[in-house]
Structures are given as structure tokens and as C-alpha cells.
Amino acid sequence: MNKITQISIGRFHHFHLARQLEKYNLLEAIWTGYPSFKLKDEDGIAVDKIKTFPWFRAPYMALGPWIDYLPALKKQWDWLAFESIDYFVAQNIKSPTTLISLSGTGLYSGKKAKSLGGNFICDRGSSHIVFQDNILKDEYHRWGFKYEGVDNRIIQKELNEYEIADFITVPSQFVKNTFISMGVNEEKVIKIPYGARLERFKKIGNPPSNKFRVLWVGAVSIRKGFIDLLNAFNLLSHPNKELLVIGSVQPEIKQIIKSKNIKNVIFKGNLPNTSLAEYYSKSHVFVLPSIEEGLAIVQGEALSCGCPVISTPNSGAEDLFEDGIEGFIVPIRSSQTIHDKLQFLIDNDLMRKKMSENAILRVKKIEGWDTYGKNMVGFLKSKTYELK
Template identity: 60%
Template sequence: MLERIYTGFPKFKLKDEQGIPKDKVKTFPWIHTPYMKRGLIGIQYWEWLSEEWEWIDKQVIDKYVAGKINHPTILIALSGNGLHAGKKAKDNNGYFICDRGSSHIRFQDQILREEYARWGFTFRGVDPRVIEKEEIEYEQADRITIPSEFVKQTFIDQGVPESKLSKIPYGARLERFYKVAEPDTDKFKVLWVGNVCLRKGFMYALHAFQNLRHPNKEFVVIGTVESEIKQLLIGQNLDKVFFLGLIPNAQLPRMYSTASVFIIPSLEEGLAMVQGEALACGCPVIASVNSGSEDLFKDGQEGFIVPIRNPAIMTDKLVQLADDPALRDRMSVAAIECVKSMGGWDRYGEGFRETLLALVEGK
């Protein structure tokens, strides 16, 4: 069904993506690629420059694609990137789908402002120009595709009609992620994979682990530690907490497979794909309701779904798994079966196909 993909990434970054005909990929890397590499020259800390660069990036790719549309088509654009191209598609008797991978942008801005303030930091906030552009896109789009019930509810709460929303949950790459080993029965290992930041609720996970009484526990943290967390870690008890930084993706299946439990208490996310990766490797998940977890697994069956900002409840769930290895084993088996039943990413593809056909058929 695909006619073309336009991306700001260079082609070599897409060499591992199988099944996409290379002649359908058109790159425009002149703004986005240097933006992604800005950390190499140390300017990622110049917030005003990063903000301006990101804004220009979104505008340039949007207008570039708009210039390429001259016939009826369905444009699917990541939110914040499709205002001009979406209008051009509709002007050519086509359709515009705004694909939003996170919560409604106003909810996202508000909850992050609250969270930063709780820990004594000032959140710069989402660029007001980006908020304005995205909300115009929400209004202009024929459909808004979203990955989870949590995200859907944030849009409804902001006044977006439910009829405009198409929920299509993400999947997991079963060819990359599957069980390759067993956890050490003499050790209770809690695993974190992803950015170590306030948005993902890292400090709540750390406090839950600190409060866990276990003679042989570990907290393995994989991902880049953001500056706010580095400040908050000063003076913390980090005994048995191991920060590994970034590791090659090829090592992740073993990390998931040998962990006792995976934890992700995000304040807001569309549908954290690391959950599907963990489940595919037979690792039970403790996730917040704001991580999109309800669209991946059932509470108490493949893991536990918990409220945000509640380390005490997370500690209780850790205790349950640590004290009852049989429960952990049942959840591990259920996790693998759950992800297999989704068919990897096939369910996502079928969901998008149905959305596209319903759109052109006027349903």
C-alpha cells in the first residue's frame, strides 16, 4: 500500500529495516541529521538553540514534502511535521492522517511541568509554536492515529471527538526479541531499559527498589542518564544499582531474558515498546497505567499495572514476585504467549490497513 516514505534520516540509518523497498525511501537529511548529532559538539545543552533547530527541522521537512504532493494520496505524518503537507494532500482531493505517538501535546506539557516542579526543577516546556502547530494538525486531520487507550483518553479530555481517533497498538519484533536464557534463581534482578529521566518515572522505580528487602537483589539500568536524574542521585543509596549506559541492541534479548522483572513507571508515553520487548523475552512487566500498558497485557497475568508516582505499590509488586517464584514463572510463560498472539507487528499493520480502507470508503 506504500507509495513513498520521506524521512530526515540518512539512508544508511535505515539499512537494518527489512521489508521496505529502498526505492520507496526518500531522504532529506540536511537539517534533521545534524540536529541528532548536536551532542557530539556539545551544543545539546544550549536549550534555546536546540529548540530553534527542532522547530526549523519540523518546518523544513513538512514544507519539503508538501512540495512533492501533486496528486490524490493519503499522507500519514508524525504529529508536528504534517501541517503544510497535510493541507496539500487534502487540497489534492486526498486525506491527512496525523500520527501521534504520545499523549495529547497539552497533557504532555502540563504533566511534565508538574513533574519537574515536584523534584525542584523548572521545565522549559514544549515550544508554544509546536503546541499550536500540532493542535491545528489535530483539527485539520481526517484521522488521528494513536497507540493506546491512555493516549485516547487524553485527546478526549482535551475535546477531540472520539470519532476522529483510531487506536492502533504497537507490536514487538519477534524475530529480534525472544527468550534466550533463564534468570538466576538465586538473584532477584530488576531491569530498566530506556532514557533515565523524570518523564519515565525513574526516581519512583529507584525508591521502589530501595524499599525492597531482599538478600540478593540487583537493579540493572540500561540507558542514558539525563542531567536532572544525575543531580537527584547525589546522596542516594545506590547499593546494588548498576548503570550500564547504552548497550548494543543485540545484547538486549539476554538482558530481558535473565531479568526477574522489567519496570517502567512512566508519567506519559504513547505505548512504550520496551514493554513488548520484555514480554517477548518472557520477562514480567511492572508498568504505569500511563505507559500504554493496558493495551499490551493484563494486570496480574503477564505483569502488574500500577498508578503513576506510587513507589510503595511498585515495591509491593516486587515483593510478590520475589516471594513467589512460581508466580513469576507463570507470568513469564503468559508474557510470551501474549506477545505471540499479537503476531509481532502484524496486528499493527492490519489495524492501519483497516483505518486506511475505512477512511477512503467514508466509514
């Protein structure tokens, strides 16, 4: 079979995939918008196979959270970053390859790969882009904000990618269902759930006995349902509760929480991924009630550290753990249900400890990213031959 060329504007799960492909001697190259100095900890991949095209992404990253206050500039910058890396890789594909590109970065390079006798796989980490745009529009309106929407140029580009791709890989049943609901042939959509980096995430401590700590890790945004968690947390009955928030806070959330009680909420900002195992291990529960995403990797990280998870089907939770065993799967937009599950864990500490044990066992069974690699390689070996 052809060797694999990857494109990912950032890191996401694509470097985990690259490590797996390298193990099977299948990786040709991985192209990324990340600058090389940001990739020094990406071990397991031959240095000469990591190709960087940082001219748009690096300045964007340098602006940090300030870019969120400039939506028009952010939209144009995103578009140029996605377009430029796609064009550049297309020019550098000289022989047959199987291209796996993050959606929005592979239209021209995918066409080039196919023209040379290779294959094109569009890898979509979130729900179908039209479904995504619609549900986020509803969610922003729910909180009284105007939704700028996904750039129409990106929507059209992704729809074209879905059309010409040989296959579309997705991480969860939730995402697959959104593609089917939007009229994409079910056989074209291949579900391969993500894993967790077990060598980095393991239980290294215990939650405090004198307080109940709820943990959040990720962008603090409307999309990820942060206000639903905050409302649930404020309803909790506990003499010493704490909501520990790790991640950058988006402008809309800053505006909303001006009228909210955040007395027991600690905002830590962004922290290195290497430091998170301690926070997962020393929290009673991790909560991520996302309105829409593919399969949030932070859930697997939390489970690996023995931290029970409360999440939604729209976070891909159903492909990672079982409701009532390693945590709870709750409906989107339901502060009351989140509150009820948190209160249950407060009132039933033995059950919470059992869920912690179950979480570690669950992640060991799925073997972290190794299972993801085996499943992806199995798919590639069977389907790419089939396409010839």
C-alpha cells in the same frame, strides 16, 4: 484507495508501519530525518521508498546527550527539524496520496495532500500535546526543577494538525482519553496499538538464580518515572538485588541521584536494539513507571522475551497486557506500589515464572506488528474510502 506517504522525523514505530504497508502494496514512500547510513537494518522496505531529509536531524543526533545541556539550542533545532521536513515533503507531493505523518511534521504536507484530493492522518505517539505539557510541568515541579515546556510553536502547530486532520491515530486508550478530555471528537481519534518485533525478540536465556535483577530500558528521565523505580528498588529486601539500567541518563536525573543510594545500580548506557533480547530474557522483571507516553514499545519487547512487566496506565500498559497475569499495572508516582509488586515477585518466584510464560503467550496471540498492520490497513481501507 490512494497509496500511503509517511513522515517521521526519527524511526519510532513508523518503520514498522512502513513494513506492514509494503506487505499490502500500499506504501508510496516514507520520509525521515534519519540519515541513510542509520537505516541499513530496515529490511522489508524497498530502498527507493525510503526518502531521507537528514540536514537537521543528523547533526542533532551527532551531538548525542550533550544536546540535553543546551535546552535553548535543542528547542530551536527541534523546531527547525520538524518545520523543514514538513515543508520539503509538501513540495514533493505531486499526486493524490493518503499522508500519515508523525504529529508536528504534517501541517503543510497534510494540507497539500488534501488539496490534491488525498487524505491527512495525524499520527500521535504520545498524549494530547497540551495534556502532555501540563502533566510534565507538574512532574518537573514535583522533583524541584523548572520545566522549560513544549515549544509554543510546536503546540500551536500540532493543535492545527489535530483540527485539519481527517483522523488522528493513537496507540493506546490512555492517549485516546487525553484527546477526549481536551475536547477532540471521540470518533476522530482511532486507537491502533503497537506490536513487538517477534523475529528479533524471543526468550534466549533465564534470569540468574543467585540475584534478583530488575531491568530498565529507555531514556533515564523524569518523564519515564525513573526516580520512582529507584526509590522502590532501594526499599527492596533481597541480599543480592540488581537494577540494570540501559539508556542515556538525562541531566536532571544525574543531579537527583547524587543524593540517592545507587550501590546496586548498573548504568550500561545506550546499547544496540539487537542486543536487548538477552537482557530482557535474563532479567526477573522489567519496570517502566512512565508519567506520560503513548505505548512504550519496550514493554512488548520485554513480554516477547518472557520478562514480566511493571508499568503504568500512562505507558499504554493496559493495551498490551493484563494486570496480575503478565505483570502489574501500577499508578503513576507510586514508589510504594512498585516496591510491593517487586517484593511480591521476589517472594513468589513460581508466580513470576508463570507470568513469564503468560507474557510469551500474550505476545504470540497479538502476532507482534502483523496485527498492528492488519488493523491499520483495515482502518485505511474503510475510512479513506468513506472520506471520498
